Amino acid sequence: MGTFDRYLTGQLLASFGFFSLVLVAVYWVNRAIGLFDDLIAGGASVGLFLQFTALALPNVIFAVLPISALVAILYGINRLSADSEMVVAQTAGLGPWSLAKPVMIFGVIVALMVSVLGHILVPASRTALAERGTELSQDVTARFLKEGEFLHPGRGVTVYVREITEAGELLGLFLQDRRDEATRTSYTAERALLVRADTGTRLVMFEGMAQTLDVRDRSLVTVRFDDFAYDLAGLTGAATSRIQDPRELSTAVLLRADAEARRVTGVGRAKLLSEGHLRFSEAIFAAGLPLLALGFLMLGGYSRLGLWRQIMGAVVSAILLKMLSNVAESAARDDVALWWTLYLPALATLAIGAALTFRSTLGPHPFRRVTA
Structure with missing residues (x-):
């Protein structure tokens, strides 16, 4: 050159x-x-x-x-x-x-x-x-960390959080589970926490209520609770292969x-x-x-x-x-x-x-x- x-x-x-x-x-x-x-x-x-x-x-x-x-x-x-x-x-x-x-x-x-x-x-x-x-x-926790929005972390699941504190506490929680065609369950809680366990992530709700609707006979069952753990395993419904x-x-x-x-x-x-x-x-x-x-x-x-x-x-x-x-x-x-x-x-x-x-x-x- x-x-x-x-x-x-x-x-x-x-x-x-x-x-x-x-x-x-x-x-x-x-x-x-x-x-x-x-x-x-x-x-x-x-x-x-x-x-x-x-x-x-x-x-x-x-x-x-x-x-x-x-x-x-x-x-x-x-x-x-x-x-x-x-x-x-x-x-x-x-x-x-x-x-x-x-x-x-x-x-x-x-x-x-x-x-x-x-x-x-x-x-x-x-x-x-x-x-x-x-x-x-597939990270369920990240899907919950939005306040003031109706989120759909999985098919047939709707989540709403009014406020998220600096400590990570969820205030004013609403969760509806429609994955079962026979029943529809709605959870409301004053506050909740996301807890990681060996088996997966769990949503622990405090001072709330669960309302279960039977789709066939239109009957409603209401249960109040002081604390309740909701298993989030498999919530996203993500496929094992892409x-x-x-x-x-x-x-x-x-x-x-x-x-x-x-x-x-x-x-x-x-x-x-x-x-x-x-x-x-x-x-x-x-x-x-x-x-x-x-x-x-x-x-x-x-x-x-x-x-x-x-x-x-x-x-x-x-x-x-x-x-x-x-x-x-x-x-x-x-x-x-x-x-x-x-x-x-x-x-x-x-x-x-x-x-x-x-x-x-x-x-x-x-x-x-x-x-x-």
């Missing part, structure tokens, strides 16, 4: 790191606000919130890296052009393909990063996030798309194959975006107004190609024979970038020269 190649690649990587950090921060803050409201308001700790946000970061970075690569090329080449460094390089005899070499090296580096995220880190983080979410959803998201599986399992993979995910073979091939196409797309941006930027000559028209052309083309990728993804998820269409937008990105770079080697008016 020559001196200019190292210099330009270093400049692009520095811009890429900066824009990646900014975009990840913006995207993370946008998602963290809703997550913070759901977890902290539900009684979860700050540590649990940080754990969830850390597990969500690989997926955020995976979505942001191609955008950061495009922005880094547009910013870096435009700055070199504005500082006349690009003019000096071209005057020294560096042609379009010489300028494209460090850009392609940069694209390969971005593609490798996207591949590591897509094939390894994102599936692992999604699995850990789903398992942690399942554990949290349905896995296809994005949690490894690429090899997705490409096999065997009966076991279809069973654990509950989706068809077309969706599994499309998810597996999508990880490869995303890496190719990320590698092609820098070359596409460079091809557009080299179409314009020196101008006091800068390269804004070329920048807009590169951005619009990238958006259209991404839209085409979404269309191909939707088609591949419905038809198992269309998995190959996922590679068309990514290969088209590389082809357009190479064609524009080749066009720059012909000079500003190639067709006019041929006519002359």
Whole structure:
């Protein structure tokens, strides 16, 4: 790698790191606000919130890296052009393909990063996030720790707590159990406590009343109590096994798309194959975006107004190609024979970038020269 190649690649990587950090921060803050409201308001700790946000970061970075690569090329080449460094390089005899070499090296580096995220880190983080979410959803105690709201911690169960003291005491409790189709029982208590035992969590109610309604003969039985323990075991009704998201599986399992993979995910073979091939196409797309941006930027000559028209052309083309990728993804998820269409937008990105770079080697008016 020559001196200019190292210099330009270093400049692009520095811009890429900066824009990646900014975009990840913006995207993370946008998602963290809703997550913070759901977890902290539900009684979860700050540590649990940080754990969830850390597990969500690989997926955020995976979505942001191609955008950061495009922005880094547009910013870096435009700055070199504005500082006349690009003019000096071209005057020294560096042609379009010489300028494209460090850009392609940069694209390969971005593609490798996207591949590591897509094939390894994102599936692992999604699995850990789903398992942690399942554990949290089965935590009955967290579902009770909301005051002034009617909650449904399990099917056929309704809970209302008027106030929660700093000591964790529940004041003004109402609990209705409709899980038995023959009877409906409503509990009211002046105060209650959640107590953890070896067999599970128990709700201990004080100074209350239980009203049991027989649905068949409409008879009501009322019992007053000084203290009563209600077993919350199995209240959530959560299943012992969960349905896995296809994005949690490894690429090899997705490409096999065997009966076991279809069973654990509950989706068809077309969706599994499309998810597996999508990880490869995303890496190719990320590698092609820098070359596409460079091809557009080299179409314009020196101008006091800068390269804004070329920048807009590169951005619009990238958006259209991404839209085409979404269309191909939707088609591949419905038809198992269309998995190959996922590679068309990514290969088209590389082809357009190479064609524009080749066009720059012909000079500003190639067709006019041929006519002359």
